[in-house]
Amino acid sequence: MSLKIHNSxxxxxxxxxxxxxxxxxxxxxxxxxxxxxxxxxxxxxxxFDVIYRYFKHIQKTGGxxxxxxxxxxxxxxxxxxxxxxxxxxxxxxISEKYIEEFYRDMDALGLLKPDVEPKATDHIxxxxxxxxxxxxxxxxxxxxxxxxxxxxxxxxxxxxxxxTVEDLLAGARVAVDEKxxxxxxxxxxxxxxxxxxEWDSPWGKGRPGWHIECSAMGQKxxxxxxxxxxxxxxxxxxxHENEIAQSHAATGKVPVxxxxxxxxxxxxxxxxxxxxxxxxxxxxxxxxxxxxxxRFFLLSSHYRSGIDFSEQVLKDARIGVERFYRTLQDLMSLxxxxxxxxxxxxxxxxxxxxxxxxxxxxxxxxxxxxxxxxRLFEWVRAVNSLLTENPSLLLANRDKILQDxxxxxxxxxxxxxxxxxxxxxxxxxxxxxLNMDRREIARLIDERAKARKNKDWAGxxxxxxxxxxxxxxLEDKPDGTVWKFQ
RNA sequence: GGCGCCGUAGCCAAGUGGUAAGGCCGAGGUCUGCAAAACCUCUACCCCCGGUUCGAAUCCGGGCGGCGCCUCCA
Numbered sequence: 001m002s003l004k005i006h007n008s009x010x011x012x013x014x015x016x017x018x019x020x021x022x023x024x025x026x027x028x029x030x031x032x033x034x035x036x037x038x039x040x041x042x043x044x045x046x047x048f049d050v051i052y053r054y055f056k057h058i059q060k061t062g063g064x065x066x067x068x069x070x071x072x073x074x075x076x077x078x079x080x081x082x083x084x085x086x087x088x089x090x091x092x093x094i095s096e097k098y099i100e101e102f103y104r105d106m107d108a109l110g111l112l113k114p115d116v117e118p119k120a121t122d123h124i125x126x127x128x129x130x131x132x133x134x135x136x137x138x139x140x141x142x143x144x145x146x147x148x149x150x151x152x153x154x155x156x157x158x159x160x161x162x163x164t165v166e167d168l169l170a171g172a173r174v175a176v177d178e179k180x181x182x183x184x185x186x187x188x189x190x191x192x193x194x195x196x197x198e199w200d201s202p203w204g205k206g207r208p209g210w211h212i213e214c215s216a217m218g219q220k221x222x223x224x225x226x227x228x229x230x231x232x233x234x235x236x237x238x239x240h241e242n243e244i245a246q247s248h249a250a251t252g253k254v255p256v257x258x259x260x261x262x263x264x265x266x267x268x269x270x271x272x273x274x275x276x277x278x279x280x281x282x283x284x285x286x287x288x289x290x291x292x293x294x295r296f297f298l299l300s301s302h303y304r305s306g307i308d309f310s311e312q313v314l315k316d317a318r319i320g321v322e323r324f325y326r327t328l329q330d331l332m333s334l335x336x337x338x339x340x341x342x343x344x345x346x347x348x349x350x351x352x353x354x355x356x357x358x359x360x361x362x363x364x365x366x367x368x369x370x371x372x373x374x375r376l377f378e379w380v381r382a383v384n385s386l387l388t389e390n391p392s393l394l395l396a397n398r399d400k401i402l403q404d405x406x407x408x409x410x411x412x413x414x415x416x417x418x419x420x421x422x423x424x425x426x427x428x429x430x431x432x433x434l435n436m437d438r439r440e441i442a443r444l445i446d447e448r449a450k451a452r453k454n455k456d457w458a459g460x461x462x463x464x465x466x467x468x469x470x471x472x473x474l475e476d477k478p479d480g481t482v483w484k485f486q
Numbered sequence: 487g488g489c490g491c492c493g494u495a496g497c498c499a500a501g502u503g504g505u506a507a508g509g510c511c512g513a514g515g516u517c518u519g520c521a522a523a524a525c526c527u528c529u530a531c532c533c534c535c536g537g538u539u540c541g542a543a544u545c546c547g548g549g550c551g552g553c554g555c556c557u558c559c560a
Contacts, residue, residue, distance in 0.1 A: 044560035232560030374508035
């Protein structure tokens with residue numbers, strides 16, 4: 001493994017060196033479950049899914065013994081409480097419902113299951129224990145029924161986000177609270193108010209602050225010092241900054257070696273967010289395109305950059321995905337040896353056979369999926385080129401070529417279906433939308449075949465135009481006419 | 487106000503010192519009754535101005551433009 005990762009903590013690309021030889025332990029902040037996920041959540045989910053898949057691949061090839069991936073659910077939070085009150089339900093009902101919806105979306109997008117998916121509410125005792133430790137070490141103080149973290153007691157505070165305690169004050173956007181020693185202090189434990197979920201604690205009934213859950217669950221499943229912690233860029237401050245402060249202050253150890261943060265999905269260059277109202281839910285988008293297209297699109301730029309979402313760019317992705325499946329189908333269904341007997345060291349074959357190596361070189365460079373996909377497109381063109389000019393050479397090497405492709409597509413989590421099945425599903429979806437059936441199309445194609453036989457080109461073209469108006473294109477092949485949706 | 491990121495072809499997008507990957511769209515060609523698909527060929531003075539260097543999209547300084555975090559947020 002010769003992986004380099006951009007570490008948010010140092011703002012530099014670093015050579016990845018697992019803390020324990022042969023083991024990778026990663027923790028990623030999941031979602032707060034109070035609503036449907038939008039495609040920003042999809043991006044984060046997919047980015048870290050690809051990272052997990054990358055390590056899985058390394059493991060499969062013997063480069064790692066173990067990969068542990070933890071992704072949590074935040075199921076106690078102001079927003080959940082609000083939603084519950086609004087819908088007249090309990091917080092638990094809300095969180096359970098949206099966990100289910102989360103899985104529906106993420107399964108559709110082909111995310112692998114993390115090894116552990118802990119919920120905050122299942123870890124209240126662990127959180128309380130950390131808070132007690134912090135109070136004991138004078139890093140936290142009780143104020144009324146609340147407990148706050150004292151940021152001035154922890155000198156490295158602000159390292160991750162590049163802020164100083166003074167900077168935070170200068171912002172003057174921090175809510176001033178009489179109970180806090182410093183406006184930047186944050187809640188570890190909140191005394192409960194009526195109508196809120198509550199747990200017993202040494203400080204009375206209450207609920208945990210947001211950040212403490214990740215400290216508790218990270219420590220419990222991955223230890224006090226683990227390799228990778230990820231999440232969206234927006235979590236750098238305050239969430240991850242505070243998490244570091246709590247964990248480090250409590251254990252005396254730096255909690256995480258590499259911090260990875262993904263960029264946002266933008267709409268017209270602006271961050272997609274609930275408050276701006278410019279968001280698309282995953283299921284909304286999946287009504288328009290198949291999940292692999294959304295996935296392919298989200299991987300088509302580097303994970304740290306912003307990625308602008310638009311109809312045009314989604315269409316480009318769709319065309320790309322279709323092209324891959326078409327080539328894959330052609331390659332898999334290749335049967336008879338054709339073409340001339342050419343020398344075996346065709347540069348195109350060399351390119352195809354070296355794609356696996358070049359693909360993983362791109363992935364090794366801070367998970368550069370955009371460049372890796374570039375290598376894959378070169379592969380497509382070379383395969384197609386041989387498909388038309390020297391298929392026998394391709395046939396002779398097909399097993400290796402397909403195996404390499406499976407490795408690469410596994411890591412990206414795309415092109416996982418049989419091409420025939422992919423086209424079948426696409427077609428079904430489009431037919432349903434148009435309320436058409438195959439018989440009708442077959443009948444028209446028959447009719448056109450007759451016209452063509454009689455060299456009635458006008459009649460033949462009329463039928464083709466008629467279908468084209470519905471987005472159906474015909475391809476006349478040696479053994480008959482096939483149709484597909486544009 | 488503080489901190490930070492970004493600006494590469496009509497559009498999307500890699501590329502952190504050696505002379506611009508890849509995709510979409512477009513043009514021409516091969517194939518085809520004509521098409522479609524596929525293949526071949528073509529399409530960039532890297533926002534501006536200075537500087538460092540034999541050499542800069544890449545480093546430094548200054549502009550201009552866009553965005554993010556500092557408040558819940560993937």
